[in-house]
Amino acid sequence: MSASGEFKLYYWPTIPGRGEFVRLALEAGAQAYSDVARAPSSEGGGVAALISMLQDGGEHVVPFAPPILTFNGNTLAQTSAILHAIAPGLGLVASDESARTTALACQLTLADLVSEVHDTHHPISPMQHYEDQADTALRRSQAFVNDRMPKYLRYFERCVDTNTDSNQRWIFSAQMTYVDLSMFQVIAGLRHAFPNALDRLSHEVPKLMALAERVSEQDRVGAYLASERRIAFNQNGIFRHYPELDP
Amino acid sequence: MSASGEFKLYYWPTIPGRGEFVRLALEAGAQAYSDVARAPSSEGGGVAALISMLQDGGEHVVPFAPPILTFNGNTLAQTSAILHAIAPGLGLVASDESARTTALACQLTLADLVSEVHDTHHPISPMQHYEDQADTALRRSQAFVNDRMPKYLRYFERCVDTNTDSNQRWIFSAQMTYVDLSMFQVIAGLRHAFPNALDRLSHEVPKLMALAERVSEQDRVGAYLASERRIAFNQNGIFRHYPELDP
Structure with a gap:
């Protein structure tokens, strides 16, 4: 039905x-x-x-x-x-064309980051096992952790920092949008996959860390995260924890 | 001014x-x-x-x-x-929300393909020279040419094939959209970067090859391609030709 x-x-x-x-x-x-x-x-x-x-x-x-x-x-x-x-x-973005397009561009940059996270453990092909590309994964992860992850997170920190429309400091608008929800998921994922790298970087992106925390405390989000509907990070998704990739 | x-x-x-x-x-x-x-x-x-x-x-x-x-x-x-x-x-997509969103989803799949093309020559990091990641580029290019490129192109061939709205066989609508323009650029780029691989695959995706040709014959597109405004593919862009990556 x-x-x-x-x-x-x-x-x-x-x-x-x-x-x-x-x-x-x-x-x-x-x-x-x-x-x-x-x-x-x-x-x-x-x-x-x-x-x-x-x-x-x-x-x-x-x-x-x-x-x-x-x-x-x-x-x-x-x-x-x-x-x-x-x-x-x-109610997760304003309905005018300009706000929607700005949100889309932000989300696409976040999607680029997510794709780069995927490629840290699958730098050769998504159709081959991690074990068969582990050496390359190590090299790509080093570049990700040293260059790309800081570049992306500092960028989003700057977005939050320059968003004077909002007392609460969301990424670009006065209200929480779907981009903030996705940012929460990315931070949670990086905390799972690269806890050491995120720990070293977190003092540089305090507003982003606070934003992720604030998203998780929203009533509906909090209820969802505590429910069985929320799937935990594991070794088959995008955000995977291989200790050798996060020294 | x-x-x-x-x-x-x-x-x-x-x-x-x-x-x-x-x-x-x-x-x-x-x-x-x-x-x-x-x-x-x-x-x-x-x-x-x-x-x-x-x-x-x-x-x-x-x-x-x-x-x-x-x-x-x-x-x-x-x-x-x-x-x-x-x-x-x-005039490069219908103005209704549904058509626009369908076009966006198609374009994002094409953008994913473009990112994978970039990573064939920069599989470790965009911030390191090709020469420093050439061995990995060879492995990634093999996976791209054997698995990913056929998967994407067969997918878009199917889109064109199942689009019965159009006698002319565009990707999804009755009229040429920006997605068709982008598809032309991707085919042109693949012909530059991976001529041998595209040659082997082209008989499987005849409608896509014809579509790219038809786009290039549109009056304004043709005039642009013949002008000095069109920048030729070269060794610093996304679509680069390294003979060793396209045996």
Whole structure:
């Protein structure tokens, strides 16, 4: 039974991954949704439902990869496109074109950071095992930890710092947006994957660390994080902890 | 002298890079613009003008990296966000939310492909020389050519193939969009960087090859490609030709 107003998320059921950025927005926006691949197969869920979506797709354009969200007659892939589309209705960005586009550009920079995190443990190919690219992972992680992670986090710290629209110091607007929710997830992920590196860098980005804390204390976010719906970081997602990559 | 309706592109002056996706849209949409860093320093141009923009930024959010476009009072970074923002006004996507969001998701998948192309020659870090990561570049390029490039191109071929809205077979809509322009640039870039690999794959993606050809034959696109404004692929951009990476 599927109403046209129903939101259905299709994502791998056992990792936070990129799906988590969408989940956080749905949860913070109090939007009811079904997490399809985490539902029992007997109810049309499971990974089979996700695979079926990847094969059959939406009306015109089949999705390349999860996450995929179906809502209001749309079938949409790409994390940043999904967030851009649903955020105004969830109160997670202003509805004017200029604010939405600014948020999108911020989110895309955050998405670039997330892709670089992925490549720290898979620098050669996502289709080969970590063990087969561990030497290269070490080199790429060193470059990430020494150059790229500081560059990105200092950039976002500067965004928060120069955002005088907000007493609370969100990334760019007077209210919390989906970009702040994603920033929380990135900081949480870096704390899991690179705790030592983040620890060394955190005094340089105090406003960002405070922002992540503040996001986690929002009522709906806090309730979600304490629920079983929240999937813990693990060794199959984007943010993985390999001690050898975080000396 | 700067009118508020004026479009100014800020991008590295000697490479096509990601700026080229924006240039192609501006040119195909017959939008007058200034290519700031390619103008003489005496007229406020040059790389100094680009660096200044990266340091001072727009009203709220400073840009992380080029390309940056200023238009109608906005200062916007991130290629896909820029294209999303300007395309309706240039007639390069329908103006309804659903069509715009579908285009954005397609463009983001294409942007993912572009990032993977970049990493074929810089798999460890963009801040180190190719020569210092050439061994890894070889391994990453093999994975790209054997797995990733076919996966992406077959995906887009399927998009064109299943788009029954269009006799002309664009990627997803009845009319050419900015995504088709970007697809042309990607095919042209792959033909420069990986001519042998593209040659082997091209018979599997005939509709995509025809689409790229058709884009290049559009009046305004053709005129642009023949002009001095078009920057040739070279060894400093995203699409580089290293013979050892394309056996």
